[in-house]
Amino acid sequence: MYQYSQADHQLLQERVSQFRDQVQRRLNGDLSEEEFKHQRLRNGLYLQLHAYMLRVAVPYGLLSSNQMRTLAHIARKYDRGYGHFSTRQNIQYNWPKLEDVPQILDDLAKVEMHAIQTSGNCIRNTTSDPLAGVARDEIEDPRPYCELIRQWSTFHPEFNFLPRKFKIAVSGATHDRAAVAVHDIGVRLVKNDAGKLGLEIYVGGGLGRTPMIGKLINPFLDPHDMLTYLEAILRVYNRLGRRDNMYKARIKITVHETGEDKFRELVEEEWSQIKDNGLRLRDEDIENIKAHFKDPEYETLSDFDADYDAAILSDPEFAHWADKNVELHKKDGYRVVYLSLKSRNQPAGDVTANQMDAIADLADKYSLGAIRSTHRQNLVLSDVKLKDLHRLWKELKSLDLATPNYNHLTDLISCPGMDYCALATARSIPIAQALTERFDSYDYLNDLGDISLNISGCINACGHHHVANIGILGVNKKGVEVYQLTLGGSAREDASIGKIIGPAFTADEIVDAVSKVLDVYLENREDETETFLTTYRRLGQAPFKERLYG
Amino acid sequence: MTLQVYSASLLKEGLVAYLCIDEDGISWSTDLNKATAVDENSIDSLKAEAERSEKENIVVGAYAVEVTQTANGLEPVENRERIRAYGPTISLPQSGSGLSGQHAA
């Protein structure tokens, strides 16, 4: 993990004092709400439906056990005993008081955490592959590149008042677990035939009102040029991005209206003027950052463990979990474990303070103290020994963190919706819970296989419904919450935007509608290995439409 | 008959509050049933007080909310306002909590 330098610490301290002063000025009336809003948003503080909401950055999804304990402490001391992991790998608190926020930030700073740029029209927290550094399919570890982007983008003086928010994601594996195609900038680390490392740069992806898949504007950028190239993109965007209409202000619209080729040309032209400046990365710059992300001291282990095999045979429940929520690790004898935040008992992504503390302890005990958050609102213990899995599972189960559903139907993404969100047009959590309750059978989920279902409570699409195999969007129709069904989206390397299948369903109908969609799939798949998405792409909308509305 | 109350967020706490006017003067309560409800024609007096509270940095984002008088007290007309008044419709995560459905879909 990245270790803070003296300067990093100082920056957080200065930021806390600055925000303390801003809050004071707001409370005594020297700052108007309108102006304070820009400042509090740059510190992740929203005013939501019921209360303030504080979004704390989890840089590219990495958390230490100590940091997790501080998150628990904050939930307990300043909030209502829980937090919510978002699709941007960050954690949100739903009930902090404005007066307490400077102190919360101070507590966070002690463990090298903050809320800087987690909101506002600036470069947001960079997201990444939750399996970075441990994935078997990794081409190159994306974390050093994320950290360089974090440093470059933090308080960037030129890009702190952009036309709109700006999100960057980096992935370094064959499989895209960071949804790079739906970010303002997506970076994929790739190797060419000669084995040389390069970056694919995608620009202008995004969801919301006008969902778009990012355009590949550079297929093989020298990694040393990453930051100068990003700077060129941001500069073109800061100049050309629309400021007359908030719904057209994202870079996806800039790219769309300028034209992909013209946009590329503008970026290249800008870049040609700055590509050799001090921001160009030298080998040692990259190496120095890489040194922060060295492998921990893994033991040399066999990839077989007799006790584990015995437990699998004797304990079917454990076997189910191991089949669903455990993934291979690049080191033999280790495994990656998904902690499902999608149980029947809590909203997707929610974790109580007690769970957080327990997760921190489990991370210390079984996973070298390392925890990750994922863009699908789960947590990961990245370095668990095969021989410890059974013990770990028992503890996770008692914490309600072992629902065996990773990448299955009930591993759904749900935004907070109208239960919390001031912008919502409908609720999402009750729908998520109704679905989770209905599709509770392990055998059924197992039979359905790999599938994604995402729910958003309004067109802002924080729940990524457009890129789910099955997407649900809550809208308000004459005062009634209704739900639009979208099919065929994907957020992975084969990214696509789903299509609305037809008229919306009421809250009472939507679960049945999903059920029918699943029936059509199960009846029509070629065999059990054909996933929902493949079947849908093969058949198109027609049979689904027919079943739903016929 | 629908009535109007004035609602806003308390600046310090961020919580939802309603404007109450009585002989002691004006105050903001998190309890909708303490709110002063008026018919549409008298809304301007509430508006003026609410705006004053905004200027005095007591509340943020004040606006009028439509309510009806029911046997249980005042009830907002719109779904969103009902959720603001009564809190999330799901049970909040607490160790050991289960599903609830007080007025879930």
Added chain:
Amino acid sequence: MGKFIKDRKPQEDSWMPYTGLEDIDSLPGGDIYIPMEEWQNKREELLLRNGKLGVILENTDDVAALKDDLDRLDLIVLQFPKMADGRAFTQARLLRERYGYKGEIRAVGDVLQDQVFYMQRCGFNSFELREDQDIPSVIAAFDEMTVTYQPACDEELPIWRR
């Protein structure tokens, strides 16, 4: 004039904005700044005049258009029509870093305490503050943050190369 800070100190502002230029002879004496368009139209005549000259740009103007004239201009004024509109940050950096402008770059409009830190990093050195701003607090805000990560006008190298 209103509240004005230059080179981190409260100062008297010697400059006058001037628009509606028709006849060169009718121009007032002293230091004036005029809109970009008028500068482009009457460039030759304006250069014959005594007294310092500045130009005010719209934040949509391309600063490259001034690149050959920079040593004739003592002041370039850039605008923040709204606090949230950050285009002038880019304009200022380009003037300083790409075109090597050495004169005064001034921020006008919504020029507020919480932004001057970023403005100075992008090359602004004078500030027409909005009327409600407190001058000592604004001056203190230049040093509120001392850590900077990325290169800008005040630092050629990122933190990892310093």
